[in-house]
Amino acid sequence: MPEQPRSRRQTRAAILGHLLQSGGMFRPPLARAVRLSEASLSRILFDLKAEGLIEEVRRPAPYFGGPTALVSLDSSVRLAAIELTGERLTVGVGGLSGELHYTERLPLPKSPTVKSVSRLFHQTLQSLQDWTRQHRVQLSQIGVSVPGLGRLSELVNPIIPCDVKRVRGMLGEMFADVPVAITNSVVAHATFHRCHTEDYPFAGPHLFVFVGQGVAGAWMDDPIEADALQPVELGHMVFGDGGPPCRCGHHGCVEAYTSLPALAGLLGVGEPELLQLGDEWVNAISISARVRQELRRRLFRLGLAIGNTLNVKPCAGVAISGWPSVLAEADRKALIDGIDACVMGGRKFAQVSLAFVPPSSGNDPNAALAFAACCLACRGGMPVSSAEAA
Ligand SMILES: [Zn+2]
Structure with missing residues (x-):
């Protein structure tokens, strides 16, 4: 099948996306990865360099007579990251390779309301504005991560009361x-892993599942397209009445069985204590055989949700x-068994490969920063209006 012709934006997005995921590449492998001749690549790199999006640094040649200029994303580009979690609102300013230069965390009130969360956003954006003015920083992109945000919850967020439209309005003004x-937030975390987790197992389309304070999934596709990352609410798959x-x-x-708050009762610890421990509870809390059995039952259920x-x-x-x-591994097996028990024809027949990647909760605003970088790459570093037209 012939390749679809690519627009200028898509070609630039492919180059920036590869640099984002690799951290830097020599010209010949980069040209192969984005299916361009070295001459065509060279022309586009010239533009990207002039626009301050990429830079080339001298490196020892990978082989005798090989290239010596490593192409990487420009380290002076600045992005803002804003991440809402169950406990706090975090803002940061960082670069395309994920390093942070400024971070501020504001705790959420005990019982957050739309009003108090909006106020917190306003406060946070003011801090961001002050910091960028003080340091004369021009932002290239702002990425915001909100738990539970979906097609239907733009206005009414069932997870954390947050009026996204209002937040969008504040951002537009400031x-x-x-x-x-x-x-x-699951899309932001998936983006973070794809860019920053060493040996991330998948390059092509896959499903990313995040199990923490909530349970959610994201479809991950070719990062060139803006709609390549789609949240999927598998955590709210209901298994029968009651529960x-x-x-x-x-x-x-399934979230009511396997999220961190849902585990607190089973493990016999308070919810705040368990949230404080986060994913580390696995190493910090010893469990009885009875609790382990119930935990495996719940993991099996999570496997069913993923399989479905x-x-x-x-x-x-x-x-x-x-x-x-x-x-x-013995405990994870329950989850894998759940998937096996559910996927049509079984996991092997369906050729589904499964990988566990390290947890990333508690590292806010790194996920929002990775998402911001991905958005900039996705529009090919072009202004929003011309990227839409291209
Ligand atoms: Zn639910």
Whole structure:
């Protein structure tokens, strides 16, 4: 099948995306990766360099007579990252390779409301504005990560009361010239892993599952396209009537069995204490044989939810992050068994490969920063209006 012709934006996005995921490449492998002749690549790199998006640094040649100029993303580009979690709102300014130059964390009130969360956003954006003015920093992109954000929850967020439209309005007023992208936190975490987790197992389309304070998934596709990252609410898959209440308002969701707050009762610790420990509870709390058995039952259920998701939309890879990835192999097996028991024809027949990646919760605003970098790459570093036209 002939390749679809690519627009200028897509070609630039492919180059920036490869540099983002690799951290830097020599010209010949980069040209091969983005399917361009070295001459064409050279022309585009010339533009990207003039626009301050990439730089070339001298490196020892990888082989005798090989290239010596490593192409990487320009280290002076600045992005803002804003990440809302169950406990706090974090803002940061960083670069394309994920380093942070400024971070501020503001705790959420005990019972957050739309009003108090909006106020916190306003306070945070003011701090960001002060810092960027003081340091004469021009932002190239703002990335915002909000838990539970989806197609239906732009206005009513069932997870954390947050009026995204209002936040968007504040950003538009205070940072009028800066492109803004707001996403579900699972998409931000998936982006973070794809760019920064060493030996991340999948390069092609796959399902990313995050198990922490909530349970959610994201479809990960070719990062050139803006809609390549789609959240999927597999955590709110309901298994029959009854079951424990879920924060979404339903009963018996898989999240109500396997999220960190849902585990607190089972493990016999307070919810705040467990959230404080985060994914590390696996190493910090010893559990009885009875609790382990129930934990495995819940992991099996999570496996069923993942398997059901794969039945609806088949996919060759699943990456699982969060506390299950810290578990011993014997415990993880329950989750894998759940997937096996559910995927049509079984996991092997369906050729689904499974990988556990380290947890990334508690590292805010790194996920939002990775998402901001991905958005900049995705529009090919072009202004939003011309990227849409290209
Ligand atoms: Zn639910």
